[in-house]
Amino acid sequence: MKHVVVGTAGHIDHGKTSLVKALTGIDTDRLPEEKARGITIDLGFAFLEEPPDLTIEIVDVPGHERFVKNMLAGVGGIDLAMLVIAADEGVMPQTREHLAICSLLHIKSGLVALTKADLVEPDWLELVKDDVAALVRGTFLEGAPLQSVSAKTGEGLPELRLALRRLAAAVPERGVDQLPRLPIDRVFTVKGFGTVVTGTLMAGRLAVDDRVQVFPKGVEAKIRGLQTHGHPVTEARAGQRTAVNLQGVERAAVERGDVLGLAGTLVPSLLVDGTLELLEDAPRPVKSRTRVRFHAGTSEIMARVLLLDRPELEPGQTVFARFRLEAPLVVLPGDRFVVRSYSPIVTIGGGTLLDVDPPRFKRKAPALVAHLGLLQTGSPEAVLEEHVRHVGGSGVRLQTLSGRVPFGPGTLRGLLGGLVAGGRVLVVDRDWYLHPESFARLRALAVGALEAFHRANPLKPGMSREELRGRAGGADERVFASLLATLETAGVVKTERDKVRLAVHEVRLSAEQQRAVDRVEEEFLRAGAAPPSPEEALAHAGIRGDEEHELFQVLVQGGTLVRVKESLFFHARALETIQEKLVALLRERKEIGPGDIKDLLAISRKYAIPLLEFFDARRVTVRVGERRALRGG
Numbered sequence: 001m002k003h004v005v006v007g008t009a010g011h012i013d014h015g016k017t018s019l020v021k022a023l024t025g026i027d028t029d030r031l032p033e034e035k036a037r038g039i040t041i042d043l044g045f046a047f048l049e050e051p052p053d054l055t056i057e058i059v060d061v062p063g064h065e066r067f068v069k070n071m072l073a074g075v076g077g078i079d080l081a082m083l084v085i086a087a088d089e090g091v092m093p094q095t096r097e098h099l100a101i102c103s104l105l106h107i108k109s110g111l112v113a114l115t116k117a118d119l120v121e122p123d124w125l126e127l128v129k130d131d132v133a134a135l136v137r138g139t140f141l142e143g144a145p146l147q148s149v150s151a152k153t154g155e156g157l158p159e160l161r162l163a164l165r166r167l168a169a170a171v172p173e174r175g176v177d178q179l180p181r182l183p184i185d186r187v188f189t190v191k192g193f194g195t196v197v198t199g200t201l202m203a204g205r206l207a208v209d210d211r212v213q214v215f216p217k218g219v220e221a222k223i224r225g226l227q228t229h230g231h232p233v234t235e236a237r238a239g240q241r242t243a244v245n246l247q248g249v250e251r252a253a254v255e256r257g258d259v260l261g262l263a264g265t266l267v268p269s270l271l272v273d274g275t276l277e278l279l280e281d282a283p284r285p286v287k288s289r290t291r292v293r294f295h296a297g298t299s300e301i302m303a304r305v306l307l308l309d310r311p312e313l314e315p316g317q318t319v320f321a322r323f324r325l326e327a328p329l330v331v332l333p334g335d336r337f338v339v340r341s342y343s344p345i346v347t348i349g350g351g352t353l354l355d356v357d358p359p360r361f362k363r364k365a366p367a368l369v370a371h372l373g374l375l376q377t378g379s380p381e382a383v384l385e386e387h388v389r390h391v392g393g394s395g396v397r398l399q400t401l402s403g404r405v406p407f408g409p410g411t412l413r414g415l416l417g418g419l420v421a422g423g424r425v426l427v428v429d430r431d432w433y434l435h436p437e438s439f440a441r442l443r444a445l446a447v448g449a450l451e452a453f454h455r456a457n458p459l460k461p462g463m464s465r466e467e468l469r470g471r472a473g474g475a476d477e478r479v480f481a482s483l484l485a486t487l488e489t490a491g492v493v494k495t496e497r498d499k500v501r502l503a504v505h506e507v508r509l510s511a512e513q514q515r516a517v518d519r520v521e522e523e524f525l526r527a528g529a530a531p532p533s534p535e536e537a538l539a540h541a542g543i544r545g546d547e548e549h550e551l552f553q554v555l556v557q558g559g560t561l562v563r564v565k566e567s568l569f570f571h572a573r574a575l576e577t578i579q580e581k582l583v584a585l586l587r588e589r590k591e592i593g594p595g596d597i598k599d600l601l602a603i604s605r606k607y608a609i610p611l612l613e614f615f616d617a618r619r620v621t622v623r624v625g626e627r628r629a630l631r632g633g
């Protein structure tokens, strides 16, 4: 079943609601105030079933100039525009404004209904048709069907319906591979069910039990029930007017302009970049930093326009612009928007969003213009690569990317696969991506930091991993791990425990330092099984001050001295001798106590106990109560 959404458009009282009723039998003016005043105030909804496989959804909008705001909330999601013009009055101000809005929203096709045909003579009708032809020239309605009708007599209705069906058949199917989005146009409560929101499902599908979120607030909920045209369904698809019963959300937490999407998929923006076209008949130029009303989906948000390459935008011009929004907006690139002036409230322009999470270049308009130019005209691969490039060294998760690119999750995966295969994007971890330029930058930072570290600390074997991560721009842990692995495989760095060094780095001692180190070593070698404390040995060798610790570490790092316990070190060769003697004794006696080792090595308990524990840990000996035996012996 294909669902195509038709929106009415046109001046107040021109017969939009009457025409929808004549076509569908549904009176879309529901509010008591609408009935009383005989005008439409808010959006109304109807539908036409065209068996076997088409449903035409109709959004009826108000024509009153004070309610253009509501009209905008309705036409955001339509496929076809039905511009309604009363034959007796002809083209009027909101005929033009609504047509301009539909053009700005890039509605691709539609038709013109010349209503109230019963009120005019044929000659007059011909004159109005000429006016209409002039009005739509150069717009998406140029050459579109123009049908005269009367809601009163029914004249022209079958032809109009046929024309709608033909146009609907030609509307391309909405992508199923798109993040599901339902810009909310109504919220109410139903006794016993709780909160219900309605809207036109712009893309994707929603199903009962889906975990969803109301953006931008991010309130989480579960879909308890779905309805289309008053009938319960288990799944709603793109293009359908949908009522969603939400479990876990208060009525007061949702309003028109919010967007319902799957949990964790959409990202609210306070800054968006895109093209901005100022209408030919805009009343005056727009200066940078002007405050405007920004309409996208069903939302209206105040914003400041920042022109990137000029101080002022003239009517008829199109440029790149940035919008600083006064409240969070939930959109995707590729979405169209409309801009109205703050006061008087008139439609002045609109455009296409290109970046909904733009880079914060400061005073670098040319770079930003180049970035947007690429997003506007680049191939899908180039656009995706540009987004990955601009997240920089932090890299980006697949899920985050999908809320920033103008294609659905399936396409995104395919494109990423191609970019990775071509080396234009790197995979850092599962579903985590980084641009090679960012990687190269991090690599240079890390190598530079290590070089500087070795220069400043020639006696230190390496830099701590965490310190290095900090120097490499505080790279994300996953990115950093991948960077280190790459550098290690390339033989550029070596990692030992938590220390990282350049592969070419080795500790080089001055002749004097070497003599001092040798003296310390000799002292330990001579002391054998009863070594001095590090402080004593260093003092005897005449080493003190800054170098003390580092020179001692040179012996430890090099494996000459072995730490047996806390600050108890033995010469490696002394330990070997001790081990041989110990093993020989154990072979002879099977079991020995601490006293035996004291006697064997002529040492005090201070050395004997740590040594026994050391050999236990080395799995030479095994503990049997207070005594020791050979492991496996």
Ligand SMILES: Nc1nc2c(ncn2[C@@H]2O[C@H](COP(=O)(O)OP(=O)(O)OP(=O)(O)O)[C@@H](O)[C@H]2O)c(=O)[nH]1
Binding pocket: 010, 011, 012, 013, 014, 015, 016, 017, 018, 019, 038, 039, 040, 041, 061, 062, 063, 064, 115, 116, 117, 118, 119, 149, 150, 151, 152, 153
């Ligand atoms: N004679 C005649 N009158 C019509 C026709 N269509 C609508 N009308 C009358 O025109 C008036 C306005 O009709 P609506 O359908 O409410 O107009 P609308 O465009 O929906 O108005 P808004 O929603 O307020 O912009 C009503 O009094 C209708 O009865 C028609 O085809 N012939």
Ligand SMILES: [Mg+2]
Binding pocket: 016, 017, 018, 039, 040, 060, 061, 062, 063
């Ligand atoms: Mg109406």
